Amino acid sequence: MxxxxxxxxxxxxxxxxxxxxxxxxxxxxPLDPIDPKKAKFPCCLVWNPLPVVSWLAPFIGHIGICKEDGAVLDFSGSYILSVDDFAFGPVARYLQLDRRQCCFPPNLSAHTCKHGYQHSEYGTAITWDDALQSSSRYFENKTHNLFTCNCHSFVANCLNRLCYGGSMSWNMVSVGALILFKGSWVDFRSVIRAFLPFVVVVCIGVLMVGWPFLLGLLSFSLLLMGWFLVGTYLVKNLLECQMLF
The missing domain is CATH 1.20.5 (Single alpha-helices involved in coiled-coils or other helix-helix interfaces)
Known part of the structure; x- marks a missing residue:
């Protein structure tokens, strides 16, 4: 019995x-289709080049995350969360994310991810937009800094609240790699806008300084990458904005 x-x-x-x-x-x-002409990218990560920084290291840029209606949301400055006003120009690359890979638990027993207790403790969301709103409230009290608390930190925070892909370990590096290796270009003009300044800087630098300029440029890129790798994986408290609290 x-x-x-x-x-x-x-x-x-x-x-x-x-x-x-x-x-x-x-x-x-169902989401509306992606429409670059209207700057609508439902549930997408979006990217565009940064002035000066992307001219020297084109793999680094400004990133945002879009709401379900396609409006772009980005951490564009200290205490500033821009909505539908993507900083530094129109979107150049995008990657649409699958909401089915998120965890939207209505209660503690309905988690679809492996981090039920931790996910609840850090703050779960019942919809995509709910997660973005929670992260926005958190970053409204944050000071923007290119090296420790930036747009990548904000997007990583959103993905952790969503537990996207079953992971709560999203950070600046993994977010940057995701859009870099899986993102799609909006059009050919976006490719030109992203790489032409870099090519011009390299040509001018080589003509004026010579080949040592390329060595300096490579050293700059390696130092920049090293900073984020060390801050993300070795000194985790250094980049505190990636945390949920």
């Missing part, structure tokens, strides 16, 4: 959990 009761309870729980999961998935209504 006890075994039968246990089986019935498990069966009842499975049915209830299945209904709950179906309800959550049902709330993921």
């Amino acid at each position: 006890l075994w039968t009761s246990t089986m019935e309870l498990n069966s009842s729980y499975d049915i209830e959990h299945s209904h709950s999961t179906q309800r959550i998935q049902h709330e993921l209504w």
